Amino acid sequence: MTILAADATGPDAQLLLDALSGALLRINGDSGRSSFDVEAATPRGGFYIARDGAGELLGCAALRPLDGVADSPVGELKRMYARPGSAGVGAALLAHVEAQARCFGYARLHLSTRVANRRAMAFYAKHGYAPVNAWGKYVGAAQSACLGKQL
Template sequence: MAARHDLIILTVDAASVEAQLLLDALSEALLRINGDSGRSSFDVEAATPRGGFYLARDAAGELLGCAALRPLGEADSAIGELKRMYARPRAGGVGAALLAHVEAQARQHGYQALHLSTRVINTRAVAFYAKHGYAPVIAWGKYVGAAQSVCLGKTL
């Protein structure tokens, strides 16, 4: 898919009204796909100097997607974690643009790799990440032994 040239990606407060609108849309979509909204896996208060919450909109201001970055584990971790990645349906190219933005931010924050977890049943997400170079990694935290989850990572 061609790159979107009308996208604006901003770092915003994850507790902002606009961020919450996108997070709510993501939670509703995840609930339909796998029966779990994923809300318990993301704390809007968890912003650190080595992370952020990113919001994508088009030139007209329409909200198109979001993603978050945080350290995986300790604040000085060499691995960043991608959280709450979402692109509105039919918002072509937004997911790829957000992912590229988060990867660039992760490099700037000194991460050597980016990891994420998604549900095995979310085959569209698993295929999207595979297309962008993500491969299975060893599970961490609450994902250890969770057969419904797949942990993926990419060296930056």
């Protein structure tokens, strides 16, 4: 498997983002599209795509700065997705984004997921993410779980 930075507006990224949005719509009743700006690839962030040895798309994840969080510098994990049946891809993508976040100087990595997405909640807990104070539009949103990890 390889994980490389990619253009979030490119066709491969859009295929993965569409698949993620469809999966989230089925789980949560919301695709989550409104929470992601394809311009996430800033000097302190990026969009990453995982592929198998044959070049097939396996998953994606994005990193961006999280403004307005008291314990800065904090990066935010967005649009994390691994295609069904692609064992180990989620963990590899998460490790890659965490490594990138460290390179960009982030002390913590935060994310938000829906409480109804039990699979995601269990995945992040398994990888050391714990509840943190909500930020931005997630403040007071009972359907959202804000999680974070010290890097």
